[in-house]
Amino acid sequence: MRDRYELHYWPSIQGRGEFVRLAFEAAGVDYADVARTQGVPNSGMPALLDWKHDGVLPTPPFAPPVLRHGKRVIAQTAAILMYLGPRLGLVGRGETARLWTHQIQLTIADAVTEAHDTHHPISGALYYEDQQAEARRRAQDFRSNRLPKYLAWFEAILARNKVNDGADRLHLVGGRLSYADLSLFQLVEGCLYAFPHATSAALDDAPLVLRLHDEVARNRRLALYLRSERRIAFNEDGIFRRYPELDR
Amino acid sequence: MRDRYELHYWPSIQGRGEFVRLAFEAAGVDYADVARTQGVPNSGMPALLDWKHDGVLPTPPFAPPVLRHGKRVIAQTAAILMYLGPRLGLVGRGETARLWTHQIQLTIADAVTEAHDTHHPISGALYYEDQQAEARRRAQDFRSNRLPKYLAWFEAILARNKVNDGADRLHLVGGRLSYADLSLFQLVEGCLYAFPHATSAALDDAPLVLRLHDEVARNRRLALYLRSERRIAFNEDGIFRRYPELDR
Numbered sequence: 419m420r421d422r423y424e425l426h427y428w429p430s431i432q433g434r435g436e437f438v439r440l441a442f443e444a445a446g447v448d449y450a451d452v453a454r455t456q457g458v459p460n461s462g463m464p465a466l467l468d469w470k471h472d473g474v475l476p477t478p479p480f481a482p483p484v485l486r487h488g489k490r491v492i493a494q495t496a497a498i499l500m501y502l503g504p505r506l507g508l509v510g511r512g513e514t515a516r517l518w519t520h521q522i523q524l525t526i527a528d529a530v531t532e533a534h535d536t537h538h539p540i541s542g543a544l545y546y547e548d549q550q551a552e553a554r555r556r557a558q559d560f561r562s563n564r565l566p567k568y569l570a571w572f573e574a575i576l577a578r579n580k581v582n583d584g585a586d587r588l589h590l591v592g593g594r595l596s597y598a599d600l601s602l603f604q605l606v607e608g609c610l611y612a613f614p615h616a617t618s619a620a621l622d623d624a625p626l627v628l629r630l631h632d633e634v635a636r637n638r639r640l641a642l643y644l645r646s647e648r649r650i651a652f653n654e655d656g657i658f659r660r661y662p663e664l665d666r
Numbered sequence: 667m668r669d670r671y672e673l674h675y676w677p678s679i680q681g682r683g684e685f686v687r688l689a690f691e692a693a694g695v696d697y698a699d700v701a702r703t704q705g706v707p708n709s710g711m712p713a714l715l716d717w718k719h720d721g722v723l724p725t726p727p728f729a730p731p732v733l734r735h736g737k738r739v740i741a742q743t744a745a746i747l748m749y750l751g752p753r754l755g756l757v758g759r760g761e762t763a764r765l766w767t768h769q770i771q772l773t774i775a776d777a778v779t780e781a782h783d784t785h786h787p788i789s790g791a792l793y794y795e796d797q798q799a800e801a802r803r804r805a806q807d808f809r810s811n812r813l814p815k816y817l818a819w820f821e822a823i824l825a826r827n828k829v830n831d832g833a834d835r836l837h838l839v840g841g842r843l844s845y846a847d848l849s850l851f852q853l854v855e856g857c858l859y860a861f862p863h864a865t866s867a868a869l870d871d872a873p874l875v876l877r878l879h880d881e882v883a884r885n886r887r888l889a890l891y892l893r894s895e896r897r898i899a900f901n902e903d904g905i906f907r908r909y910p911e912l913d914r
Contacts, residue, residue: 478827480773480819492765494772501765517740517749518725524742525728539787541807552800559789571728635902663785
């Protein structure tokens with residue numbers, strides 16, 4: 419029997435765990451979202467935190483999400499996706515495609531951190547309300563400078579790959595869906611939730627990014643997932659938060 | 667003839683490029699630090715910026731550092747080190763060791779970003795002086811919460827690997843020097859420069875991290891490099907900056 423994939427992540431937010439969930443869902447591969455599973459021993463938050471407080475695990479995670487697969491315990495979203503990519507058929511063959519897909523994922527991860535820091539520019543240990551003035555300044559920079567810069571980069575990659583690949587299909591790497599496509603969908607979706615005005619405006623200059631986003635959302639398995647109860651709604655505990663004052 | 671490694675990075679700071687420089691230096695492998703090379707066509711900043719403005723390169727870098735090796739153009743520090751690791755003999759064999767070393771590197775990268783954001787919590791496009799009040803708040807959180815948390819994690823890894831490896835040598839992964847050891851040295855060195863009081867205090871609770879730092883500094887090749895003119899001094903244009911008001 420093959421080992422089942424276990425995702426350990428906070429049960430009430432999309433957060434960084436969602437990038438891993440999207441990969442499993444798009445691949446149609448069974449996985450346990452451990453903290454959200456009822457009636458399973460060691461489920462919920464204790465199971466998650468055990469990884470950090472376990473005294474002997476040779477590869478202790480610094481922070482969730484954490485993937486357990488057989489004896490492997492892997493943290494860091496981009497590392498998890500790099501591990502899963504070939505196993506789920508969500509990355510091209512060969513070192514060049516894998517490295518490039520991973521490099522894109524790392525840049526998406528940077529953008530995610532910056533999106534998070536718009537509402538927590540001072541400390542993750544403080545409430546948003548305790549850093550609201552700073553958040554307004556940081557969000558203004560994110561909307562005006564950083565978000566357009568990131569989108570322009572993704573747009574350039576999509577345009578170049580479209581030329582090189584020649585196919586009508588739109589992907590970041592090569593001619594088929596990769597985990598980077600899924601992650602870019604999630605980044606755009608999150609920014610559309612958190613900064614609807616700024617993101618819509620920025621996407622006017624990134625039409626291929628918008629098209630990729632829409633195509634991923636129409637992917638058969640993804641569309642089913644996004645409408646299911648497994649997809650947690652965006653909320654103001656997650657990475658992408660809708661605070662209207664940060665979008666104007 | 668083997669292709670020469672080319673590092674493209676800002677010529678006047680250690681910055682993220684330093685993690686790549688340390689790998690080459692510790693391995694004793696020849697590389698061109700392109701922007702610092704005089705008299706070479708396309709050297710200096712234009713060569714670096716060409717990557718971003720080149721219209722056809724299929725893998726355009728979002729930001730430096732950038733490694734060029736033959737036809738490959740790779741950005742993102744952690745991805746560069748993942749690529750170089752096996753080629754420079756700075757990572758263990760096998761997927762488990764490589765993935766774990768990379769995961770540690772990604773967490774070091776997160777710590778580096780947080781160290782940077784202590785002096786630029788609002789925007790990289792503004793001067794420090796224009797975000798000094800916010801910087802004081804963020805630095806306080808970094809010194810009190812984040813830095814000790816990161817160091818405790820590295821300490822736990824070193825302790826567990828020491829038990830598992832059994833050797834007297836101290837390494838993050840397995841029984842030999844990896845690029846993660848070099849990067850942790852650089853993170854500690856940078857924090858000792860930027861926050862001498864807070865880092866010294868935090869290292870009291872992370873004696874193995876301090877020992878690893880000191881052992882890496884005594885590595886024969888590294889010691890020569892650190893005393894050479896190739897090692898750029900820390901300065902207030904880099905990631906780790908000494909602003910005394912951020913250390914108290």
